[in-house]
Amino acid sequence: MNTENREWSIQELARISGTTSRTLRHYHELGLVLPARLGANGMRYYDDAALAALLNVLALRSLGLSLERIKTIRAGEADLVNALESRVRELGELQAQVQRQKRSVQLTIDQLTKGQTAMNADNFDGFDNSVYQEEVEARWGKDAYASSQRQWNALSKEQRNAHQQEHVDIALEYQRLAEAGIEPDAESAQAVAARHVAWLAVFTKPAQPYVVGLAEMYVADPRFAANYHGRAEYVRDALTVYADRELPR
Secondary structure (H helix, E strand, O other): OOOOOOEEEHHHHHHHHOOOHHHHHHHHHHOOOOOOEEOOOOOEEEEHHHHHHHHHHHHHHHOOOOHHHHHHHHOOOOOHHHHHHHHHHHHHHHHHHHHHHHHHHHHHHHHHHOOOOOOOHHHHOOOOHHHHHHHHHHHHOHHHHHHHHHHHHOOOHHHHHHHHHHHHHHHHHHHHHHHOOOOOOOHHHHHHHHHHHHHHOOOOOOOHHHHHHHHHHHHHOHHHHHHHOOOHHHHHHHHHHHHHHHOOO
16 A cells, blocks of 8 residues: 555445445445545545545534435535534434433333233323334335325324324234134224224325235334234234235235
8 A cells, every 4th residue: 555645445444444335335426435546347445535534424423413414514505513503403302302202111111010001192202203214215115204204294292192092002902802812804803903904094095015014014023013912913914814805906
């Protein structure tokens, strides 16, 4: 390596900066960290200027700024101080949300220690659906997530609480039926599945592939399975029967 004009391959720069080659390629695509040159085989090579740009991006990322915001700052389209002040406001909002989540979790603990199994919408106060944004977009596309968020944001607090409470009630009814030995294709179980699909319809127009895929995810993903009191497979089976019988493909 020439000490007067240092240069690193993409793998070397990834190693010394503690990031990955994939990240560096992504930063290149966004125009944030540009290689000094491309080798004959397309290999990216980076110099001191690229290293400085990378360190700047990583520093701003550590403060919680998005890549899109960093891009506007580096392009001179946004002021760094204003961006950081905006980030402070966001962190304040996040702190308030975390406090609400803590109260909700403590409420649930208090209920469980007192032998109360029923939950209500207050147990979910402060929880944010946006944490699933990347997964929803990966499975069903950005339009699906954006549309569902618009519909959710259009609801009043009372409507949101009612919607969350409906899901709590649906999950408890699935549990009751499963523990009673009612088959998933029984009329009573299918009535609950119909309620479940109607609950989903607040955000999307459920079709058979969507509902079946979601039902499988309830079992495969423990974060979703936890909502169904150990009966995620029963929920999946009931929803699958309903979707196959009642929904368009």
